[in-house]
Amino acid sequence: MDTHGRVTWQQIECLLGQTPPCPKLQSYWTYENCRYDKTSGCCSEPEHRDTCCVATHRLRNGRLNQTAYSLYFFVRDVARRNLPKWIDNQLSSIPSTDPDRSRLQPEALVGPMRQIFGVSDKVLTMTLSEVLMAAPKLRPHWFEVGTQLIAVDTLVHNFMHRTGILQNFGAAHAYGAGCYQPGGCADILRQASSRIDARRFNATYPANFPRLIQHALWQYCAADRQNICNGNNIDDSRSCEQIYCVIHGICSKIPLRSK
Numbered sequence: 001m002d003t004h005g006r007v008t009w010q011q012i013e014c015l016l017g018q019t020p021p022c023p024k025l026q027s028y029w030t031y032e033n034c035r036y037d038k039t040s041g042c043c044s045e046p047e048h049r050d051t052c053c054v055a056t057h058r059l060r061n062g063r064l065n066q067t068a069y070s071l072y073f074f075v076r077d078v079a080r081r082n083l084p085k086w087i088d089n090q091l092s093s094i095p096s097t098d099p100d101r102s103r104l105q106p107e108a109l110v111g112p113m114r115q116i117f118g119v120s121d122k123v124l125t126m127t128l129s130e131v132l133m134a135a136p137k138l139r140p141h142w143f144e145v146g147t148q149l150i151a152v153d154t155l156v157h158n159f160m161h162r163t164g165i166l167q168n169f170g171a172a173h174a175y176g177a178g179c180y181q182p183g184g185c186a187d188i189l190r191q192a193s194s195r196i197d198a199r200r201f202n203a204t205y206p207a208n209f210p211r212l213i214q215h216a217l218w219q220y221c222a223a224d225r226q227n228i229c230n231g232n233n234i235d236d237s238r239s240c241e242q243i244y245c246v247i248h249g250i251c252s253k254i255p256l257r258s259k
Helices: 009-018 046-051 062-078 083-092 101-113 121-133 140-146 154-162 185-193 210-221
Strands: none
Touching: 009 062, 062 101, 083 101, 083 140, 101 121, 101 140, 121 140, 154 185, 154 210, 185 210
């Protein structure tokens, strides 16, 4: 961001009010398939290119420009300029008596936002989790939902593959959207979390804390944390040979790829 800068809400709102409107820039629902490309300068509405405000921001690539405008339109049109209220409404739409509430409430947020251009489930769950868990005390239910949001990155997915967890659950899949599908990485981590009382680690934690379990696995793998289960130390085409790993004796040591 220091090199390429960033886009603010005020900048986008001001530019939209000054420039002749491209048909794509009418609303959240019309802003799709913009296809602005920074390198070529091309987009899907070339006749409006010279006056398009999307192209005025010097971000690292055109996809980031599209993401900024897509997010702006989501907050303006879907959330009606009040994202906290939208979050409250989405969470309250799930009945408190629903036995699947802990899974449905996070999806009530992630599901609609999944349509914002250029954002993945990983980015959404990570960002929303941090926002919800940092909420003021007058919204205690936000923290509860934030603890249920799991961000599965390649380190966590690969850990679950190497150890045989995915195989044992009959849930083998490539990294990506499958991690968040029913029976995928996130679901398996929620099952594991339900069997671990997080209050053992900190009395102020909720008993069931999936985000903590996911983060602990990430720390075990990350190169700048414990640096154990990752591609720096394991040949992806061979079984792991790290005898000092604390789960070496029970790990299935499945290679990430065949030779």
